[in-house]
Structure formats: structure tokens, C-alpha cells
Amino acid sequence: MPFVPHTSEDIASMLEAIGADSIEALFNEIPAELQVGELADIPTGMSEMEIAALMQSRARADGQPICFIGAGAYDHHIPAAVWQIATRGEFYSAYTPYQAEASQGTLQVLYEFQSMMSALTGLDASNASLYDGASALAEAVLMAVRANRKNKSTRILMPKALHPAYRRTVRSIVENQDIELIEVDFDPKSGQTPIACIEAAVGDADLAALVVAQPNFFGAFEDVDALTDWAHARNALVIGVVNPIALALLSPPGDWGAKGADIACGEAQPLGMPLSSGGPYAGFLCCRQEHVRQLPGRIAGRTLDLDGKPGFTLTLQAREQHIRRAKATSNICTNQGLLVTAATIHMTLLGAEGLERVAANCHANTRTLVEMLCEIPGVEPLFEGAVFHERVLRLPAPAADLLRSLAEHDLLGGLDLNADYPELGSAILVCATETRTQDEMRRYADTLAQILATR
Amino acid sequence: MLIYDQSRPGRRASAQAPLTQPEITEIPAGLRRRSRPALPEVSEMQAVRHYTRLSQKNFSIDTHFYPLGSCTMKYNPRACNSLAMLPGFLGRHPLAPDTHGQGVMACLHDLQEILKAVTGMHAVSLAPSAGAQGEFAGVAMIRAYHKARGDHARTEILVPDAAHGTNPASAVMCGFKAREIPTGSDGDVDLDALKAAVGPQTAGIMLTNPSTVGVFDRNIQAIARTVHDAGGLLYYDGANLNAILGKVRPGDMGFDVIHMNLHKTFSTPHGGGGPGAGPVGVSPRLEPFLPVPLVTFDGDAYHWQTERERPDSIGWLTAFGGNMGILLRAYVYARMLGREGMGRVADFATLNANYLMARLREAGFEAAYPERRASHEFIVTLKPESRQFGVNAMDFAKRLLDYGYHAPTTYFPLLVPECLLIEPTETESKEDLDGFVEAMIAIRREAQETPDLVKGAPHSMPVRRLDDVRAARQLDLAWRPGTSEDING
Ligand SMILES: Cc1ncc(COP(=O)(O)O)c(C=O)c1O
Numbered sequence: 001m002p003f004v005p006h007t008s009e010d011i012a013s014m015l016e017a018i019g020a021d022s023i024e025a026l027f028n029e030i031p032a033e034l035q036v037g038e039l040a041d042i043p044t045g046m047s048e049m050e051i052a053a054l055m056q057s058r059a060r061a062d063g064q065p066i067c068f069i070g071a072g073a074y075d076h077h078i079p080a081a082v083w084q085i086a087t088r089g090e091f092y093s094a095y096t097p098y099q100a101e102a103s104q105g106t107l108q109v110l111y112e113f114q115s116m117m118s119a120l121t122g123l124d125a126s127n128a129s130l131y132d133g134a135s136a137l138a139e140a141v142l143m144a145v146r147a148n149r150k151n152k153s154t155r156i157l158m159p160k161a162l163h164p165a166y167r168r169t170v171r172s173i174v175e176n177q178d179i180e181l182i183e184v185d186f187d188p189k190s191g192q193t194p195i196a197c198i199e200a201a202v203g204d205a206d207l208a209a210l211v212v213a214q215p216n217f218f219g220a221f222e223d224v225d226a227l228t229d230w231a232h233a234r235n236a237l238v239i240g241v242v243n244p245i246a247l248a249l250l251s252p253p254g255d256w257g258a259k260g261a262d263i264a265c266g267e268a269q270p271l272g273m274p275l276s277s278g279g280p281y282a283g284f285l286c287c288r289q290e291h292v293r294q295l296p297g298r299i300a301g302r303t304l305d306l307d308g309k310p311g312f313t314l315t316l317q318a319r320e321q322h323i324r325r326a327k328a329t330s331n332i333c334t335n336q337g338l339l340v341t342a343a344t345i346h347m348t349l350l351g352a353e354g355l356e357r358v359a360a361n362c363h364a365n366t367r368t369l370v371e372m373l374c375e376i377p378g379v380e381p382l383f384e385g386a387v388f389h390e391r392v393l394r395l396p397a398p399a400a401d402l403l404r405s406l407a408e409h410d411l412l413g414g415l416d417l418n419a420d421y422p423e424l425g426s427a428i429l430v431c432a433t434e435t436r437t438q439d440e441m442r443r444y445a446d447t448l449a450q451i452l453a454t455r
Numbered sequence: 456m457l458i459y460d461q462s463r464p465g466r467r468a469s470a471q472a473p474l475t476q477p478e479i480t481e482i483p484a485g486l487r488r489r490s491r492p493a494l495p496e497v498s499e500m501q502a503v504r505h506y507t508r509l510s511q512k513n514f515s516i517d518t519h520f521y522p523l524g525s526c527t528m529k530y531n532p533r534a535c536n537s538l539a540m541l542p543g544f545l546g547r548h549p550l551a552p553d554t555h556g557q558g559v560m561a562c563l564h565d566l567q568e569i570l571k572a573v574t575g576m577h578a579v580s581l582a583p584s585a586g587a588q589g590e591f592a593g594v595a596m597i598r599a600y601h602k603a604r605g606d607h608a609r610t611e612i613l614v615p616d617a618a619h620g621t622n623p624a625s626a627v628m629c630g631f632k633a634r635e636i637p638t639g640s641d642g643d644v645d646l647d648a649l650k651a652a653v654g655p656q657t658a659g660i661m662l663t664n665p666s667t668v669g670v671f672d673r674n675i676q677a678i679a680r681t682v683h684d685a686g687g688l689l690y691y692d693g694a695n696l697n698a699i700l701g702k703v704r705p706g707d708m709g710f711d712v713i714h715m716n717l718h719k720t721f722s723t724p725h726g727g728g729g730p731g732a733g734p735v736g737v738s739p740r741l742e743p744f745l746p747v748p749l750v751t752f753d754g755d756a757y758h759w760q761t762e763r764e765r766p767d768s769i770g771w772l773t774a775f776g777g778n779m780g781i782l783l784r785a786y787v788y789a790r791m792l793g794r795e796g797m798g799r800v801a802d803f804a805t806l807n808a809n810y811l812m813a814r815l816r817e818a819g820f821e822a823a824y825p826e827r828r829a830s831h832e833f834i835v836t837l838k839p840e841s842r843q844f845g846v847n848a849m850d851f852a853k854r855l856l857d858y859g860y861h862a863p864t865t866y867f868p869l870l871v872p873e874c875l876l877i878e879p880t881e882t883e884s885k886e887d888l889d890g891f892v893e894a895m896i897a898i899r900r901e902a903q904e905t906p907d908l909v910k911g912a913p914h915s916m917p918v919r920r921l922d923d924v925r926a927a928r929q930l931d932l933a934w935r936p937g938t939s940e941d942i943n944g
Contacts, residue, residue, distance in 0.1 A: 002791050003530055003722075004803045005884040014810040014885060017817075023802045026809050027702060029671050029828050034703050038794065041572035045793025048534045055787065058558030059543030065555050069548050072774055079471040081503050083540070089517025090510035093531050096728040098523075098864075101916040102856045105512035106727035112458055115934040119492040125932045128728065131584035134774035165774040168762075172746070172770030173591070176598060176630035221486050249479065251488055267774070274540075277559050278549030278775025279584070280730035292930065298728060303926035306911070311918035315926040321587070321620035322867070326633040331624035334585035334718065337728025341506075348458055348502045352491040354472030364477035386481040407552050415550055434473050 002045065065410040066440050068369065070390045070431025071217070072133065072163050073278065074270045076245070076358060077435055078342075079349045082272045086342040096298070096334070100313040101305075106337065107312035110300035113344040117284050120247045121240070121264040122254025124289040127297035129282040129335040133241070133267025134169035136283025137211070139296045139330055140239045140265045141174050141181075143287070144209035146329070147262070147294040150235035153206035154179045159193040161186040161216040162241060164420040179208075191218035191383035191392065195230050207236035212261070214242055214250060218429065219366075219390030220383055221250075228257030240264040244271050244284070245362065246388050248355035254288075263287045272346030273339055282336035282343065293319060296330030361434035362389035365441070369432040372445035376452060382427055390431045392417065392424070397455060399426045405451045411444050458495045458505050459934050468499035493936050512917045513727070514861045520887050522811075524832045524864035524876025525619065525667055527697045527719035529804075532788060535723065539783035549775035553758055559779065560757035564750040566786040567734075573797055574693075574713060575706025576736030580745040582777045586694055589714025589733030590625035590661070595769040596712055596737065596744040597659045597688045598629050603744075603767070609658035609687070615644050617668050617868040622661045622692060631658055638870060642670040642824040644678060653685035663692040664708065665699065665830030667868045668823065669808070669876065679709030688712065688741075696720040697804050697880070698831035701797030711738045720800070721785035732781040743767040748776040803881035804831035807888060811879050814892045819899075823871045832878035834871050835863075841873045846902040846909045848873040853920060854901070854912035858894035 006014075011023070020026055027035065046054070067075045086092070090105060097103030097110075110128040117126035130136040141156050156174075158167055160183050171181060184201045187194050193216065210231040214224050224240070231238045238261040240253035253261035269281040287295055293316065301315030321328040350358065366389045373379050378396025395402055399416040406413040414428035421427065432441060497505070514521065521528035544559055553560070567579045583589035594612060601609045612626035615636045623633035636652055639645040644662070660682050665671045672678065679689055691705040691713035697720045705713045717723050718731035725731070737745060747768045748759045759776075762768050792800065808829040815835055816822055823834035841847045852862030852875070864876040879888055902909045913919065 001799055001803075002796055003532060003882050004799060005882065006803060006806070010885045011806065014806055018806075018809045018813045020809070023806055026805045026828060027801075029673055030699070030703055031673070031676065034675075034707055036575070036702065036704055036707065039572050039701060039797060040794070042569050042794035042797065043790065045796050046790050048791065051787055051790050052534065052538060054790070055538040055541060055562075055783075058561055059541035061558035061561075062543040062547050062551075063555045064543065064546060065551065067546075067548050067551070069550050071550055073549050075546075075548065077471075079468070079499075081471075081499060085503065085506045085510065087536060088507070088510045090513040090515045091727055092536070092724045093516035093528075094513045094727045095521065095523055095526055095528060095725045095861075099514070099852065099856065099862050100921050101853065101913045101918055102514040102519075102861060103512075103727070104917045105509040108457070108509055108512070109506070109727070111932075112934070114932055115457075115459065116492075116494055118933040119494060122492075125930075131588060131730075131778075132773040132775070135584070135588075135772065163774065165771065168771045169774055172595070172772065173628075176595060177628070178630070221482070225485070247488070247492070249482065249487060251486055252492070255489070274545035274780075275548045276545050277547045277551075277556065277779040278777065279773065280778040280780050281775075282730075289930075292932070299932060301926040302931040303922045303929075305919040305921050307919055309918055311921045313921045313923055313926050315923070315930070315932075318927075321624035323620070324624075325620045326623035326627050328620065328624045328627075331587040331591060331621045331628050332585075333587045333619075333621050334716075334725070334729040334731040336584075336726075336730045338724065338726025338730060341727060345502060345506050348495045348497060348505075349468045349471045349499060350494075351467045351496050352494045353467055353496075354469075355494070356491070357472045357476045360477050360479055361473045361475070363479055363482075367481070386483065388482075404552070407554055412548060412551055412555070 063410060065412050067412045068430050068432060068444060069412050069415050071415045071429055072165060072267060073275055075275060075433050075435050076270055078272050081349060082342050082345045085345055086338055091341050092338060097314060104312060107300050109341050109344050111302055111312050113340045114300060116347045117286055120244055120252060121286040122252030123264055123286040125292045125295060126284060126286040127295050127299050129340045130285055130297050130332060131336060132279060132281045132283045134166040135173060136265040136285045137166050137241055138170045138173035140263050140285055141170055143294050143296060144237045144239055144263060145179060147291045148208045148237050151206045153208045155182055155205060155207050157182050157184055157198060157202060157207060157210045159184045159213060161191060161193050161218055162211060162213045163217045190385045191220040193222055195226060207234055209237040209239050211239045211241060214240060215246060215388040218383055218392050219387035220385055224256040228261055232259055237262040242266045244268060245355060245359050248359045262291060268343050271343035273342060280336055280339055282339035294329060297332050298335055358434050365432035365434060365436050366391060369430060369441045372441055376449045382424060390429055392427050392429050395426045395428060397452060399428050402451060406447060409447050411447055413444060457934055461497050461501050462495040464496060466496045466498060468502060519859060519861050520883060520891060521861040522863050522877050522879050523861060524878040525694055527878060527880055529722055529880035530882040531722050531724045535784035535787040538787050539780050544783060557757055560750050562783055562786045564752050564757055566782055567750060569789045570715060570734055570736060573701060574736045575704030576713060577739045578742045578745060579734055579736045580749050581734045581782050582746040582772050583714060583733035583735055584773055584778050585729060585731035586714055586716040586733045587621040587625060588772055589735050590621055591628055592735050592746045592769060592772060593690050593712040593714055594625050594629040596741045599744040599769055600741055601658055608655050611656045612658055613652055613660040616870055617666050618661060618663060619667060642668045642827055643672045643674055646674055646677060649678060650681055653681055653687060657685050657687035659688040659690055661690040661692055663695055665695045669830050669833040670824055670827045671830055675708050694719060698801055700800045702801045712741050717781060717785040722788045723781045723784040730778045730781050732778045732785060744769050746772050800881055807879040807881060807883055808832055811877060811888050815895060818892060818896050823874060832876060835875045835877060836871050837873040840899060840902055844902040844906050846906050848875055850909045850912060851898055854898045854909045855894060856913040857915045860891055860894055
């Protein structure tokens with residue numbers, strides 16, 4: 001019996017100790033008419049060898065295309081040590097560290113993760129993860145509404161230059177709580193979100209918070225200092241949505257404007273998490289000290305034990321559902337702990353300089369790729385201005401057709417923007433991380449040129 | 456010692472980063488960081504040694520019996536991990552076209568079908584990332600259902616007082632008021648109180664069955680009738696599905712919507728806090744509202760369905776639609792169990808729980824519901840020990856650590872004083888259960904003879920009992936440059 005150790009002698013003696021005739025008898029409080037018979041729709045069991053063969057053939061079926069899609073999930077190198085250590089049974093098969101004394105390993109990892117995220121974002125406190133970047137933004141929005149003491153507004157400004165998947169997720173998570181999400185246009189020339197567009201969207205109304213994505217979905221840089229100061233002058237909080245790799249180069253949210261952003265969140269996937277079809281990843285959420293009691297999710301803190309020796313424990317639990325129930329800051333319980341472990345090891349191995357190198361190589365590769373692609377007649381950047389590691393390109397033929405043809409050559413040429421931004425025409429978002437080689441980029445450009453030439 | 460304490464300026468693990476650093480000229484200086492973030496500067500070996508040593512400070516299923524009630528800490532088969540981490544699965548971008556995803560989509564589609572069959576639900580979405588997100592999705596669907604019918608008066612979700620804290624919290628996140636229903640002295644929901652509470656304001660009820668007091672609610676059909684007759688829907692919190700897997704199906708009990716914690720019942724790892732996966736299953740009337748994406752099969756190829764095909768969906772819960780790698784692990788586990796293995800999970804989880812309860816009672820411990828069968832878990836109340844020896848449930852829990860057992864869940868559910876909620880799971884052997892009983896007996900003897908030993912426990916862990924009050928009052932949530940030596944010693 002897979003994963004069940006009982007021998008027939010065990011079963012007999014255990015039933016005797018219970019005083020029951022059979023295992024069936026243990027279910028005698030369940031109304032008989034509710035009990036099911038055979039589950040004919042479920043296949044019979046497989047051995048490890050059989051399931052391995054099936055999974056290997058299915059993994060092969062997904063292919064190994066060369067990926068030039070970013071759009072919120074990035075193909076970075078992951079050091080070998082990261083997952084070898086993260087999948088050690090002691091991390092992999094432990095529960096949430098409720099019994100602190102028997103969970104010091106996990107708790108210290110969480111504390112170190114929080115320290116590193118604080119350092120990257122320039123903010124005082126970090127939680128120990130949420131489900132992903134988009135759901136972290138949803139929690140940040142709810143948090144901002146609670147934390148803004150200057151007004152009672154439930155209005156949130158969300159730029160259209162913020163990832164469409166983030167906007168969708170925020171909408172489905174916060175819309176039952178009477179929060180008004182106001183979308184802000186971007187400048188069609190630069191792809192940035194200027195203050196004029198914000199003022200056009202909101203008028204004089206009170207605001208709970210402004211969401212600022214840096215870089216934004218198009219890869220472009222927002223004028224974060226001006227946006228932050230504008231929001232603070234309007235008594236709104238500032239929520240930064242940031243990429244942790246970009247933060248190795250860019251001004252951290254804590255330094256934005258005169259006072260700094262109040263909250264920062266984002267997707268930790270670039271810190272050692274495989275693409276894996278979209279998850280598991282981890283959302284991070286950081287804030288200034290004054291808002292820490294509104295921060296949702298687990299938080300590890302350092303304290304002392306009975307002997308005065310330092311140790312770690314889950315803290316500020318009075319915010320959480322298991323204590324506060326209906327009045328909790330969030331319903332989140334299980335988070336993305338193992339991914340946090342991976343991210344912590346990843347950041348430790350790379351350090352600030354390593355992350356900076358990754359960021360610089362992504363930036364340079366994307367620039368090279370864009371140059372190569374833009375040699376093709378009709379291919380051109382859609383927005384002017386600097387980008388981090390993604391850029392929007394206009395194509396001379398329908399994007400969906402071209403991307404399909406490229407995929408036939410095992411090239412994932414970028415993300416078609418048509419569904420989310422039909423006003424941009426035939427446009428794609430491309431990305432070349434540090435893992436893309438010159439040869440791969442050349443191959444992409446040559447193949448696209450060929451496809452266009454033979455149309 | 457923190458990793459930061461081992462940091463030295465200029466040291467680094469250089470092979471792990473790109474060898475070159477292209478110069479950046481394009482990004483305006485005003486947008487650049489003025490100083491490097493304070494991240495550790497260590498060698499690869501220092502990092503490996505540090506995190507390996509930290510791992511050794513943990514209890515885990517792989518190293519210890521971990522009878523944490525309501526959490527289903529059973530063995531996480533290694534094959535589930537290695538097969539979910541095959542390069543083809545790991546390397547797939549979430550926005551890759553369907554042509555480059557037929558393998559993973561086949562697994563997810565199969566998993567949807569298996570979960571439908573084993574729960575008796577009409578349709579399943581794998582999107583929620585954990586149990587609480589499944590609850591959110593389920594209650595949001597209940598809300599969408601009433602709204603679609605123009606029934607705007609339903610503002611309340613009923614929640615038994617034994618419910619997990621996520622239940623009322625999820626109800627509130629969906630814009631409802633959570634109203635508590637008491638549990639009767641026999642552990643079942645107080646049916647009269649329920650009847651008095653339902654009405655035109657009732658949107659639904661959230662139930663865990665077997666409940667968190669470790670018994671199967673015998674009145675489930677009457678509960679379903681009462682709530683349905685009042686126009687409300689039934690939500691099943693599947694955290695305890697392990698107890699009835701392959702034996703009884705929530706769909707047959709009358710539930711309209713359920714979530715499953717795959718990181719419990721389907722043995723995906725808990726990872727020191729997550730990730731999990733909390734798929735939701737629904738009856739036909741809620742199907743249009745399922746969260747996206749879903750995988751469909753047209754007889755030829757697999758496709759993702761999004762809000763385009765499902766306009767009434769409650770929408771996306773994460774950017775890319777769920778914890779795919781965890782779903783793959785659950786799939787491998789489900790295929791290894793097969794149809795014959797599902798019921799066996801419930802059989803042996805229940806056998807182990809009832810055996811452990813019988814042994815502990817025989818040893819003189821007080822079961823909270825002695826007249827009842829245990830489901831896959833049960834509650835021991837240490838009220839007598841606490842009264843006699845002044846040693847409480849937390850002291851027992853901490854002392855168990857010294858004996859090499861992770862503590863059961865303590866002080867949950869809140870309605871039983873000095874409670875230990877004990878869930879052995881089906882993967883533990885009789886010898887391990889016997890060892891746990893011996894430890895409990897030994898600790899009670901210590902409580903009588905040397906109570907301070909128990910009250911001061913644990914004694915053999917990396918730290919002794921921690922000052923939680925200090926942790927919350929003198930917040931230290933992140934290391935800062937220059938603060939290390941003095942605090943850390
Ligand atoms: C009864 C019950 N309901 C809900 C949950 C929440 O599930 P998750 O932690 O996966 O969000 C838990 C988990 O601890 C639980 O035990």
C-alpha cells in the first residue's frame with residue numbers, strides 16, 4: 001500500500017485496542033447513504049516507475065523553446081545550490097513555524113528574507129510573502145485604504161501602464177469591498193504615466209493611494225519622485241510595484257520623492273524561482289514602520305529566549321486571521337514559504353553586486369535584441385525613452401500570426417499586446433534576460449526577417 | 456548567527472553571477488540607486504553551510520512525527536518533487552502558447568477530473584493558491600450567484616464557532632458579515648441555533664466536515680436542508696478532506712462549493728509555510744462563476760479558458776493562474792494512489808487517529824468528545840492536568856519537542872480549554888504512535904513530580920522558550936547595517 005506502513009498484524013492489534021471489528025466500523029457515524037462505492041472515474045494506481053515515464057513524456061511535450069517573453073515572469077539563471085538546499089526535507093516538509101523553538105531554521109530564513117527585502121526596497125519592514133506579485137498588490141491596496149489616516153477615501157489610482165494581469169487580479173480581489181479602482185491613461189509617446197493623465201482621471205476627489213509601477217509594464221521608467229510628491233501632496237499613500245532585479249540598479253521606493261513611497265510590493269519570481277508555467281512564485285510586501293500593524297501576512301521577528309539568547313518567532317500575530325478572525329488584516333494563512341527560502345539563498349549567493357550584474361546584462365541584452373529586430377523593415381520601438389529589460393515593438397504584420405510562426409521554430413518571440421491594448425496596433429512586448437545569448441537573439445531576428453520576407 | 460554576520464566587504468560567490476557587467480548609459484542618473492542595498496557578501500560555501508545548518512534547526516515530516524491537527528502533516532513522496540521539477544515543466548513560461556504546454560495542461564486537466572470524481576463536484580478550478588484563497592474564491596462565487604439572481608438581501612455568512620480563522624476572514628474579504636453558530640456539547644453544529652439564525656439575509660454557511668473538533672457532523676443532511684431551504688448555499692472547507700477521501704464526497708453531502716488543501720490531503724509539501732494549492736469545486740449552479748483559468752480538452756488538444764470564454768467568472772486570483780508546480784506534485788501523488796488508494800488514505804488516517812485516541816484515553820488522558828468516533832484527528836483536553844499540576848497545554852507541547860515529537864495544534868479550536876488537536880495521518884506507523892503515547896505519559900509524570908521541568912521546556916532545542924511579548928513590543932523585523940554585533944552577541 002503506497003505510503004501506508006501498516007502490516008496486517010498492526011491493523012488487528014490497533015482495532016483491538018480501539019474495540020472495533022473492522023476499519024469500516026470506524027466510519028459508523030457517517031450516514032450510510034452518503035458513503036460512496038468505487039470511484040470508477042479515477043484511474044488505478046501507478047508505480048513510481050510508471051508515473052515517472054508518463055511525466056517525462058509530458059514534460060518533453062512542452063518543449064524547450066527559446067523564451068523572449070517577460071511580462072512579469074523572467075527566465076533568469078538559478079544557482080545550483082538554491083533548490084538543492086531549499087528542497088532539503090527539513091525546509092521542504094516543515095509546516096508554518098508555529099512552534100518557534102522547533103522551527104528556528106525557517107524563522108531565521110524569514111527574518112533574513114525580510115532584511116534583504118527591506119534593503120532592496122529601502123523600507124523598514126517586510127512580510128514573509130503573499131501568493132504572488134499581483135495578489136500582493138491587491139493586499140497592498142486593501143492595506144493602503146486601512147492605513148491612510150488622512151482621509152477615508154476608498155479610491156485607488158491604477159495606471160494602465162501597470163501589468164494587465166495585476167489590474168485584473170486586484171479587481172477580482174478587492175471589488176467586493178467597495179473599493180473604487182480608477183484607471184489612468186499613459187502617454188502614447190513615452191508609455192509613461194504623467195501627472196497630467198492622473199489629474200485628468202481623478203479631478204479633485206480624495207484618494208487613498210496611487211499605484212506606481214517602476215519599471216512599468218512597457219519596461220519604461222516612471223518619474224517616481226514627482227509622482228510620489230504629487231500623491232503625498234494630495235494626502236494619498238504611494239504603493240510602488242517593483243521588480244527586485246531592477247532594484248539592484250534603481251532608486252528604491254523608500255527613496256522616492258521627498259518622503260519615500262509608503263508601501264512597495266512585487267513579484268519575487270526573478271529571485272531564484274523557475275518559470276514553471278506561472279507558479280509557485282512569491283509576492284513580497286514592504287512598508288514604512290508606521291504602517292506595520294496594517295501589513296498582512298506572516299512576519300518573523302527577532303527576540304530573546306528565557307536565557308536572554310536571541311531567537312526568532314512569528315510576531316504581530318494579532319493582525320492575523322487565527323487570532324482576529326473576522327477583523328484580521330487579511331485571510332491569508334499558508335503563504336509561499338519555500339519560495340522565500342529559495343529567494344533568500346538566491347540573494348545571498350548573488351549579493352548586491354551579482355544582482356547588479358544580472359540587471360545590467362538583462363538591460364544590455366534587451367537593448368541588443370531590440371537593435372537586431374529593428375534592423376528589420378517595419379519593426380520599430382513603439383515608445384521613445386529608456387527601458388529596463390523590456391520594450392514594446394511595433395510589427396509590420398499581425399502580431400498573433402508572427403508569434404505563431406516563430407513558435408513553430410521554437411522561438412517565443414514576445415507577448416502579443418493586442419488583447420489588452422488594442423489601441424497599440426500590432427505590438428509585442430519583448431524581453432531578453434541575462435540567459436539569452438547573442439546566437440539566440442540573432443536566430444530570433446533572422447527567423448523573423450525570414451517569416452516577414454516570405455509572407 | 457545571521458548570514459549578515461559572515462559578510463565581508465568585497466567577498467562574493469562570483470561563479471553564480473554573469474562574468475561581465477555591461478555599462479549602463481541609458482538610465483537617467485536620477486532614477487538610479489545611490490548606494491548598494493545591504494545584502495550579504497559571502498562565498499558560495501558559506502551560503503551553503505549557513506542554510507544547511509539553519510535547515511537542521513527545523514522539525515519536519517522528514518525528520519520527526521508531526522501530529523499537527525488540521526494540518527495533515529503526512530509524508531510528501533519524493534517522486535512528486537522530482538517529477539514536478541523536470542526541466543520541461545520548470546522552464547515553461549506562463550505566457551507560452553498552448554502549443555508549448557500540452558504536457559503540463561494534460562496533467563492539470565487530469566487533475567481537475569480526478570478532483571471532481573473524488574469530491575463529487577460538477578466542475579473544478581485549480582486557480583486558488585492555498586486554502587484561504589479557495590475560501591475567498593468560493594465565497595465570492597456565492598456572492599456572484601446571489602447577485603446574478605438579483606438577491607441583494609443576503610449579507611451574512613454563517614460560520615460555526617469551531618471554524619478556522621480563515622473562514623470568517625474570507626467572508627469579510629468578500630464583503631459579507633460573518634455570524635457565528637455555536638457547537639453543541641456533542642461536537643456537532645447546534646442545529647436549533649442554526650435554524651434560528653438562517654433567514655433571507657443568509658448567503659451561505661461555511662462548514663468543515665469532519666469539523667475541527669475531529670468528528671463527522673452526523674446532521675450534515677439536516678444542516679444542508681436548513682440552509683438550502685432558507686435560500687443559502689453550503690461551502691465546504693476541505694482542510695479535513697483527508698478523513699473522508701474516497702469514502703464520502705462533499706458533493707453527495709449537499710455542498711455547493713468546496714475548496715481542497717492539496718498541501719494537506721494530496722501530500723504536497725508545506726515548505727515551512729507554503730506554497731499550497733486550494734482548488735475549488737462547484738455544483739452546476741455555480742459553475743459559471745469559477746475563477747479562471749481552467750483547462751479544457753476538445754478531444755484533440757488542451758486549451759486554457761479565461762474570462763473571454765467565461766464572462767461570469769469571479770476572475771483571476773493571481774497574475775498567472777495558480778501554483779502549477781504544486782498542482783503537478785498533487786497530480787503525481789493522485790496517480791500513485793489511484794482509485795484504490797484514495798479510500799485507503801481515509802481508512803488509515805482514521806485508524807491511526809482512533810488508535811491514538813484509545814491509547815491516550817487508556818493512559819488516563821481526557822478526550823474532549825469521548826462518546827464520539829475520532830475522524831482523522833481528535834482533541835485531548837489537558838484541563839485536568841492543568842488544574843492538578845499547574846502545567847498547561849502549551850507546556851506539554853513544548854516538552855514534547857524535547858522528546859522528539861512536534862507538538863499537536865494547541866489552543867485551537869478555541870472552544871475546548873487546554874486542548875491538543877492531534878492528527879497522526881495515515882503515513883505513521885504503529886511504533887511511532889506508541890512512542891508518542893509513551894512521551895505523553897512520561898510528561899504527565901514529570902508534570903506531577905517536577906513541574907518546573909515541563910514549564911521551562913523545551914530544554915534541548917536551539918533556543919529556549921521565546922519572549923513573544925518582547926517580539927511584538929520591541930519590533931526587530933530586519934537586520935540593519937551596524938546593528939548586528941550588539942544584538943546578536
Ligand atoms: C480548517 C482549516 N481551514 C482553512 C485553512 C486554511 O488553509 P490555507 O492555510 O491553505 O490557506 C486551514 C489551514 O490551516 C485549516 O486547518
